[in-house]
Amino acid sequence: MSKNFFLILLFLSSILFVSFNLFAAEKKEKTEITGDKMVIKNKGKVSVFKGNAKVVRGNYKILADEMKYFKDTDDIDAKGNIRFFVKNDDGSSIKAKSSKAKYNTKKMNGMMWGGKPRVEYFVKGSTDTVVLYMNKLYLRDNFESAKAVGNVRIISSSGTIHSDNAVLNKDSKSLFMKKDKKKPQVNAWQKGKKANFKADEISLLYNEKIVKMDKNVEGKIIFDNLEVEK
Numbered sequence: 001m002s003k004n005f006f007l008i009l010l011f012l013s014s015i016l017f018v019s020f021n022l023f024a025a026e027k028k029e030k031t032e033i034t035g036d037k038m039v040i041k042n043k044g045k046v047s048v049f050k051g052n053a054k055v056v057r058g059n060y061k062i063l064a065d066e067m068k069y070f071k072d073t074d075d076i077d078a079k080g081n082i083r084f085f086v087k088n089d090d091g092s093s094i095k096a097k098s099s100k101a102k103y104n105t106k107k108m109n110g111m112m113w114g115g116k117p118r119v120e121y122f123v124k125g126s127t128d129t130v131v132l133y134m135n136k137l138y139l140r141d142n143f144e145s146a147k148a149v150g151n152v153r154i155i156s157s158s159g160t161i162h163s164d165n166a167v168l169n170k171d172s173k174s175l176f177m178k179k180d181k182k183k184p185q186v187n188a189w190q191k192g193k194k195a196n197f198k199a200d201e202i203s204l205l206y207n208e209k210i211v212k213m214d215k216n217v218e219g220k221i222i223f224d225n226l227e228v229e230k
Helices: 003-015
Strands: 017-024 027-034 037-041 046-057 060-070 075-087 093-104 109-113 118-122 129-133 136-140 145-156 159-169 174-178 185-190 193-198 201-205 210-214 218-223 226-229
Touching: 060 093, 075 109, 093 136, 145 174, 159 201, 185 210
Parallel strands: none
Antiparallel strands: 017 027, 027 046, 037 046, 046 060, 060 075, 075 093, 093 109, 093 118, 109 136, 118 129, 129 145, 136 145, 145 159, 159 174, 159 185, 174 201, 185 193, 193 218, 201 210, 218 226
16 A cells, blocks of 8 residues: 555545535435544445444435445445434425434435334424334335335324334325235224224325225224224
């Protein structure tokens, strides 16, 4: 290794900052990765950021204890207290948490798992928050859509839904669940009544607070002391 090249590496490590331009779908955006400590490996092909690692690009940012960036593929491996933030154009926002994650900064696809992953969806113009718990979450196009799998629970102020899976679609502002091993189940309540339903397919339109059920629906509604079964 030449002396000049070694000095350049020391300079890069001292500022603890890397900035580079990436291209995605006819749009050029700047991605920045920072951390308390940076280590460059494999002749610059791999950069490791340790302590308060952060990725910022456009309307999203990812925080983690440690990140590893692969220059050739634009992939990031993150671990330890991962937090993912997205601000949507419609005024809503998304916050996700996990202990492990993989993400591609160019394609804006990835997955999150470990440490009881959860996603919080803050609905525009509402104090209500829709919270999802799952074993693993697959992301596409920067949360334009996402799929939760394994022990999925969806919680809002008016009830809960249990499912094997759930697909989030930002365009339709919906969560779609379907039977894998068990039917998705809705437990909802309002003043003076509560309902328990199961169906092969369930859709939650979270902006409108509407639940739609289809195929082999079963359940009941309870009004105080009056019970009506279907």
